[in-house]
Amino acid sequence: MMVVGAVAGALVTAASAATALRLAGVPDAGALTTYGVPVVTAVGQLSAAIGFGGAMFAAFFVPPQRGGHLDVGGFRAIRWTYAAMLVWAICALAMIPLTISNVSGFSLTETLQPDHLVTAYGQVADAKYWLWTAIFALLAAVLARAALKWGWTFVILALAFLSLMPSALAGHSSAGGGHDVATNSLILHIVAAAAWAGGLLVVLAYSFGDGRWRVLAVRRYSRVAFWCLIVVGISGVVNALVRMPIEQLFTTTYGLIVVGKLSAFVVAAAIGGVHRRITITELEATDEPRKSLFVRFAAVELIVFAIAFGFAAGLSRTPPPDLATTDVSPMALKIGYDLDGPPTLARLLFDWRFDLIFGTAALIAAAVYLRGVWRLRKRGDSWPVGRTVAWLLGCLSLLLATSSGLGRYGPALFSTHMMAHMMLTMLVPVLLVLGGPMTLALRAIPPAGRGNPDGPREWILTGLHSKYSKIVTHPAVVVVVFVGSFYVLYLGGLFDVVVDHHSAHLLMNLHFLISGYLFYWLVIGIDPAPRETTHVAKLGVVLGALPFHAFFGVALMMTTALIAEKYYESLQHPWALDLAADQRVGGGIAWATGEFPLVIVMLALLVQWRRQDEKVARRFDRKEARDEDAELEAYNQMLRGMSAATPAEHETPTDEGTAAAAAASETGSGETDR
Template identity: 35%
Template sequence: MIRVAGPAALVGVAFVALIVGLEYGGGATALLLSDPGPLVRFGLPIATMLVNLSSALTIGALVLALFALRSDRPEFNRALDVAAAGAALLTVTAAATGFLSFLNVTSSSASLDSKFGEILGQFLVSVPLGQAWLVTTLLAAAVTVLCFAVRNLTALVFVAVLAVVTLLPMAQQGHAAGADGHDAAVTALFIHILFAAVWLGGLVVLALLSKQLDNARLVDVVTRYSSVALVCFIAVAASGYVSAELRVGSLDRLLTPYGVLVLIKVAALIVLGLIGAMYRRMLIRRLADGAGRRTFWKVVAAELVFMGVASGVAVALARTATPVPETVPPEATPAQILTGSPLPVELTYGNFLSAWNFDLLWILICGFGIFFYIAGVVRLKRRGDSWPLHRTILWVLGMLMLLFVTNGFMNVYEKYLFSIHMLGHMILAMMIPILLVSAGPVTLALRAIHKRTDGTRGGREWILLAVHSKIGTFLANPIVAAALFATSLLTFYYTPLFRWATTDHLGHEWMIVHFLIVGYLFAQALIGVDPVPYKLPYPFRLLLLLATMAFHAFFGLTLMTGSGLLLADWYGSMGRPWGLSAIADQQAGGGIAWSIGEIPTLILAIVVAIQWGRSDTKETKRLDRNADRTNDAELTEYNRMLERLGTRR
C-alpha cells in the first residue's frame, strides 16, 4: 500500500501547497501588462515542481543504488528502473518548462507558424534562460538512456554525476539569477536542490522498494539512508537559511507573503528533522528487533506528506516577489556591472580579518571534513586503536585554512585584485595540501569506516576502488602529479579557463577544486603517508621538487616582468580609485607566485629530508636486528667471500 499511497500523497500535497502558495504569495496573479495567461501562470510553476520531483527521483534512486543496495538483488535493478523513469519524466517536464518559460517571457501564444518556431529557436539557443532549459532537457535525456543501459556499479558513479550536473542550469534560475550577492544565492540554491533531491528522492525510492526488501535488508538500507538524510537535513537547513537571509533581509519582513511562505517551509523542515531523529532513535531499533514495520511505513507516509508541503511551497516561493529588491541600481559602477557586487573598500592590514564573503559550499565541506575526521579518530580510540595527535591537528589546521581562503578577505578581493587571486592560488595549491596530506585522511578512513560484508559498497569500499583504479594509479604517479602541478599554471592562466574561473561563479568553484586536487597529488607524491602504488626514492623526490619549483619560479618571474595585462577588460576595467594599477598589481601577483610560493617548497624539502633520515634510521635498525638474530651471518659470509678472492690470487 505504501508503495503507491506514499508517493501519491507526496505529489498531491505538493500540488495543493503550490496552488495555495501561488494564490497567497501572488505568484499566479494576472499582470496588468503583457500577461501570459492562466495556462502559463499556473502551468509554469506546476511544470517546475514536476521537474524538482523527477530530478529528486532520479538522483535519490542512483544514490541508494550506489551506497545502499545490493547489485545482485532485484532491489538494485528496480531502483535503476525508477531512476530511468524519473529521468524520462525530467526530460519531458524540463522541455515543457522551457516552452512555458518562453511563453512567459514573450507573453505570446503558442502557434504552429514558422515565425513562432523561429523565435522559440532563438530563445533556446541565444537567451540564457532558454539555454538553461535546453541543456537540462538534453542532459536528462542522456541520463534516461544511461539508466536503462548501465548496470555496472562503478560506471553508475558517472551517471550519477551527470544527473547532478542537470541541476546546475536550474540553480541559476529564479531569484538566484537577480539577487544581490548572486554567487552566494546560486551556491545556496544548488546545494538546496541537490541535497533536497537526495533526501526526498531516496525516501520515495525506499517506499517504492517496500516489497523488494525483507526486514533484515530494510534495516540495513534504512540505516544507511538515515545517515545520508542527516547530512542532507543539515545542508538543506543551512542553504535555506542563506537563501532566506538574502531575500528577506530582516525579521520584520517575515510578515510579508514571501516571509510567511518561508516560515511554512521552515516549519515543515523542523517536522522532517524530528521525524529523522525518530528514525535514528526508535524506528530502526524496533525494525532490527523484528517489530514496528507497519509503524515505520506510516511514518514514511507522514514524512512524504511534509516533504510535499515543502516542495510545493518552495516552487511558490520562486514565483513570489521578495521583500529585498533584486534590480541592479540605475547608476551601477563598473565593478557592479562586471561582478554584480559593489566595489569593496580599500584592502588594508586592518580588514585582513574583518572582511568576509561567505561561500556556503566550502563552509559545509570544511565543517563536514573536520567532523568526520574527528569522528573517525574517536571511533579508533573507542576500540583501543591509536592515532597520532599531530595528524588530527594538521587536518583541522588545513580545513580552517581552506575555510579562511574561500570565505575570508581573499574571497572578497580576488575578483578585483590579481595579486589577491594569486595569493589564494598559492595557499590552495601549495600550503593547504601539505597539511591535509600529512594528516593521512585515506589511512584514517580505511581504518575507521566499517567494512561491508553484504555485497554493497560503502565509503571504505569506494575509497579502495578509487585508490586502486587505473585512473587513481595514473594520477598518483609522481611524474604525472608533478607534470599536472607545473603545466596547470600555463594551462590555466594562458587559456580561456582563466576568464571562465574569474568571471563565472561555477568556474571559480572549479578553480578551487582543481588547485586543491593538483596540489594534493603533488604533495602526496613527495611526503604523503597514505598508501600509493608507487613512491619515488627520496633523492629523486628532491630532484622532482626542485625541477617543479624552478618551473613555478619561472612563471612568477614572467608575470613580474610582463607588461601585458591578463584579462584587461576585467581587472583593468574595475574603476578602482584605490590600490595599485592593474598592471602593477599583476606584477605584484607574480612576485607572490615567486616569493611566497617558495615557502611551501622549503617546507616540502625539509619534510622530505626528515623522512629520508628517518627511513635510513629505520633501515639501519632493521639491519642491526637482523644481524642480532643471525649472529652477523651476512657480514661473516661477506668476509669469507673476500678471503676466497684473496686466496685465488
C-alpha cells in the same frame, strides 16, 4: 508524489501570479506559461531527486555482489535513476521555451516559433542553464540504462549532482546583492533536499519489496537523512534571509510562501525523528518486523516532501520583494557585495565574509578528523600530534583563503585572487597531505568483518586500488594538471571567459585544491597511494615542476595584455585602481609564493628519503637480532667456501714444468726430513 507536487506548485502560483507579474514588470504570457513553469519545475525537480536518490542508494546503501556487479536492489535503484533522469531531462528541455516566455512576456505559442526561440535563447541566461541541466540529466540516464557494475554508480551520481547545479545557479538567488551567499546556500539546499527526499522514496520501495539488506539500507539512509535535515534547515533560513528582511515574512506573498515551505520542512523533520526512534527499531525486530509501520510513515513523509517541492517551484516563480526596491551597485551586482576601500592588511585579515561551501567544508573536515583521532585515543591507539596539527592548519588555511579578506577581495582584484589561488594550490594541500587523512580513516573506521557488507573502510580501499586512481595519480597526469592549468586558465584566455560567473569561482577553487592535493600526495604523501613511486621519481617530479611554475609567474608579470579587463572595469571600484600594476603584483605573487613551497617540499622529500633508509636499516637489524645474524653467518660461510675452493680452481695440470718443479721440491724436502 508527482501529482501532489504539481498541484501544490500550481496553487502557490495562483496565489502569487499577480504579485510576480507586478514585481517582474513584464506582461502576462498566458496561463500556459504562468502555470506551466511551476508545474514542470516541480515534476522535474522531484524526478531529479528520485534519480539522485537512486544513484546514492545503489552506491552506498546496499552492497554489490562479490564480482562487483550490482545486486537486485542496486540494479532496480539504478533503473529508477534511468527513468527519473530521463523525465528530468525532458522537463529541462521543456523549461527552455517556458522560461523565455515567462521572461519576455510573449505567449508560449509565439516563443516556440523557431526564429524567436533561437534569438531569445542567446539573450536569456536561464535558458542556457536549463540546456546544461538537460545535457547532464541525459548523460546520467544513458549511463544508468547501461550500468551493471557498482563502480559506474559513482559516475552516475556525479552526473546527477551536476544536473542539479544549474537550478541552483539560476533564478533569484543568482541576482542582486548577496547572491554569492544565496547561491551557495541554494546549492547546499537543493542537494540535501534531493538526497533526503529521493533517498527516502527508493528506500521505501526497497523495504516494501522485502529487500535483503532492508535494515542496513534504512540505517544508512537514516544517518544521511539526519545531516540532510540540518543542511536543508540552515541553508533554507540563510537563503530566505538574504532574499528578504525577516519583518516581511508574514506581510508579503514571498514571505508567506516561505512560511508554507518551512512548515512542510518542520513536519518532514518530525516524521524523520519518529523514524529514527520508533520505526527503525520495529523494522529490526527479528521475530515479526513491523514493516507496515515504516511504510506508512515514509509514505506520509513523501507527500509532505512533494508539497515542499511544490512550494519551492511556486517560490521560484515569485520574485522577492527586495528586488523591486533595492538599488544594487555594479560591484554588488557582479560579486554580490560592495567593498569599501582598497585592500589593507587589516581588511585582508579581519574583513570576513563566510564562504558557505568551502568555509563549511573546512570546519567539517577539522571536526571529522578530530573525531577520528578521538576514536583512536579512546581505544588506546596513538596518533602523531604533528599530523593533527598539520591537518588543522590546512583547514584553517582553507578557511582564511575563502572566508577572510582574501576570499572577500578575491573576486574584485586579480592580485588578491592570485594570493588566494596560491594558498589553495600550494599551502592548503601540503598541510592536508601531511595530515594523512586516509591513514587515519583506515585506522579509525572498523572493518566490516568477514561475511558482512562493505562499509566506509572498504570503500576507501576499493577507491585506492581502482584503476581510475592509478590513472589520476600517474606522475605525467599529475604534473600536467598541476602546472598546465596555470597556463590554460590565465595565459590561454579561459579566465576571461569564466570570471563573470559565480559557478566558475567555485570550480576554480575546487580545481586548485584537487590538483594541489594530487601533486603533493604523489611527492610527499604519507597516505597509501594507488601506485608505488620511487624517491628518485618523486624528486624528478618536483624538479620538473619548478621551472615551469617559475616561468608562469615571470610570464604573467611581463605580459602587456590585461587579463579579464572588461570584467574588472565593470566592477567600478570605488578607489583608483591600476589594472596593469595589479596584474604585475599578481604575477609576482605567483612567482614568489609558488617557488618557496616547492623548495620546502623538495627538502621534506629528502628528509623522508633519509628516514625511510633509516627505517629499512632498523628493520634489517631487528630481523638479524631475531635470527641471531643468520644472514650474516650465511654470507660469511659463502666467503669461506669460496676461499677454500680457490687453490683447486687456480691449479693448472697442463703446465708440466710447474708440476715437475713442485714434485722435485716435495722430494727434496722429504729427503732432508729423513
